[in-house]
Amino acid sequence: MKTILISLDTLRADHLGCYGWRFDTTPRIDAWAKQGVLFERCYATDVPTPPSYTAMLTGRYGMHNGVFGFQDPARFVPDPPMLQQQFAANGHETCAISNLFYPCPWLLPGWQTIMPPGLRFQGGRAPDVTDTAIDWLSRRKDRDFFLFVHYWEPHQPFTKAPPEHRELFPTEEYADVASDMKLLDANPIMKSFRRNYHRFGENEPNLSSAEVMARYDSQTHFVDAAVGRLFDWLEDAGLAEETVVVVTSDHGEAFGEYGSFDHYTCYENIAHVPLVIRAPGILPERTRIGGLVCGADLYATLLELAGIDVPDGLDSRSLFACARGDSDAPHESVVADGNSLCTQRMLVQGNWSLVHTINPGVFTHVEPWELFALDGDPEQDLSAQNPEVVADLKHKMECWVHTMTGGGIDPLVLASQKQMWAFGLRCFVEAVFEHLDVAKANPHVWEALRHKMGAGALDKLPWYEEWKQG
Numbered sequence: 026m027k028t029i030l031i032s033l034d035t036l037r038a039d040h041l042g043c044y045g046w047r048f049d050t051t052p053r054i055d056a057w058a059k060q061g062v063l064f065e066r067c068y069a070t071d072v073p074t075p076p077s078y079t080a081m082l083t084g085r086y087g088m089h090n091g092v093f094g095f096q097d098p099a100r101f102v103p104d105p106p107m108l109q110q111q112f113a114a115n116g117h118e119t120c121a122i123s124n125l126f127y128p129c130p131w132l133l134p135g136w137q138t139i140m141p142p143g144l145r146f147q148g149g150r151a152p153d154v155t156d157t158a159i160d161w162l163s164r165r166k167d168r169d170f171f172l173f174v175h176y177w178e179p180h181q182p183f184t185k186a187p188p189e190h191r192e193l194f195p196t197e198e199y200a201d202v203a204s205d206m207k208l209l210d211a212n213p214i215m216k217s218f219r220r221n222y223h224r225f226g227e228n229e230p231n232l233s234s235a236e237v238m239a240r241y242d243s244q245t246h247f248v249d250a251a252v253g254r255l256f257d258w259l260e261d262a263g264l265a266e267e268t269v270v271v272v273t274s275d276h277g278e279a280f281g282e283y284g285s286f287d288h289y290t291c292y293e294n295i296a297h298v299p300l301v302i303r304a305p306g307i308l309p310e311r312t313r314i315g316g317l318v319c320g321a322d323l324y325a326t327l328l329e330l331a332g333i334d335v336p337d338g339l340d341s342r343s344l345f346a347c348a349r350g351d352s353d354a355p356h357e358s359v360v361a362d363g364n365s366l367c368t369q370r371m372l373v374q375g376n377w378s379l380v381h382t383i384n385p386g387v388f389t390h391v392e393p394w395e396l397f398a399l400d401g402d403p404e405q406d407l408s409a410q411n412p413e414v415v416a417d418l419k420h421k422m423e424c425w426v427h428t429m430t431g432g433g434i435d436p437l438v439l440a441s442q443k444q445m446w447a448f449g450l451r452c453f454v455e456a457v458f459e460h461l462d463v464a465k466a467n468p469h470v471w472e473a474l475r476h477k478m479g480a481g482a483l484d485k486l487p488w489y490e491e492w493k494q495g
């Protein structure tokens with residue numbers, strides 16, 4: 026069996042044409058998705074990048090594999106072995122075209138070949154990734170293989186798409202879909218952080234939300250063309266009908282909604298990702314599945330599609346029977362964990378998402394429990410009007426944690442105590458130091474800063490003693 030796992034990093038589900046986006050961002054993927062099974066409601070189990078890919082490749086939540094946020098796992102022992110190890114052990118040649126391994130060396134075992142585009146984390150552009158994939162595939166036409174193709178578009182910086190893609194998405198057409206930035210602009214540290222971020226990334230500190238979203242869509246169109254070229258090559262090489270191809274993403278993107286940008290939270294806009302599987306002769310065409318599935322499910326699904334035994338002890342449920350219409354989607358509810366600028370856990374069920382903020386970090390406006398109607402205003406917290414729904418979903422979340430931990434300590438709560446990752450980002454540290462008074466008033470930010478900088482360094486600041494006593 027030939028299997029290709031394609032990930033378009035940072036692609037939120039609702040920005041693809043085949044998921045209902047109003048702009049024509051993904052014509053190639055849309056056409057191709059009609060030949061396979063599209064899962065309308067797939068959620069990353071853990072966000073952002075490192076834990077999301079780790080969950081896909083281990084078939085286990087961060088709760089079980091130990092990887093949260095950008096923290097190095099204290100202990101990482103994949104048991105059972107990772108997806109690529111399973112393929113390799115069953116006679117498939119394995120290859121990753123990805124530079125994910127710079128921050129995630131624990132994902133290295135099992136790949137027989139690794140080609141990091143751009144030779145650095147987040148390096149390389151979409152056409153180069155496709156060229157590398159075609160070059161590798163052209164010498165494996167008669168082999169069984171598992172190929173991971175990891176594109177870094179539409180991830181920031183939003184300057185990678187050439188003008189012919191950029192011109193298709195005029196900023197003025199985004200005026201009514203872009204966030205009003207009210208929540209973000211009310212948070213001095215986040216406002217400065219965003220400005221610094223775009224100053225470093227695009228050399229344009231004052232980008233509007235509409236401008237960023239238009240550029241993001243142009244990058245999606247750019248990577249869609251590159252993925253389309255890979256589809257064309259598979260067709261021309263005669264491999265399209267004997268290859269399982271998956272298109273998905275690790276997490277979405279925020280454009281000011283919920284008071285954030287980039288992908289630092291765990292709301293619908295970040296955890297809801299696309300998932301399409303084309304498996305000619307095995308799975309049907311023109312099929313859309315509306316039930317809940319998750320990123321970790323890829324592990325069991327890809328093994329079953331390749332005819333490899335699925336081991337026990339996973340958080341991954343095969344979507345094989347569901348995709349063929351032989352069963353319902355495997356989850357009544359799905360949980361997503363996030364740990365970067367804040368620590369959150371979201372449970373999605375039916376038309377609701379309940380978001381529990383364990384550590385708000387820099388987000389001072391966030392309540393510990395928020396409830397959103399997925400078909401309503403994504404920013405309107407409906408928890409006060411629906412206490413019975415909150416109680417029901419809260420109970421489900423607590424039961425899930427109990428099942429995952431066996432009644433022990435919640436590892437996400439432990440991880441939430443170590444939110445220091447952002448203090449390695451110059452643009453964030455500069456924002457904090459621009460607003461030290463705000464940071465001082467926020468114990469979550471201040472304790473993290475003290476820990477990162479060393480309490481001694483901050484103690485030397487003239488006002489620290491006064492603050493400590495008062």
Ligand SMILES: [Zn+2]
Nearest residue numbers: 034035074275
């Ligand atoms: Zn990512």
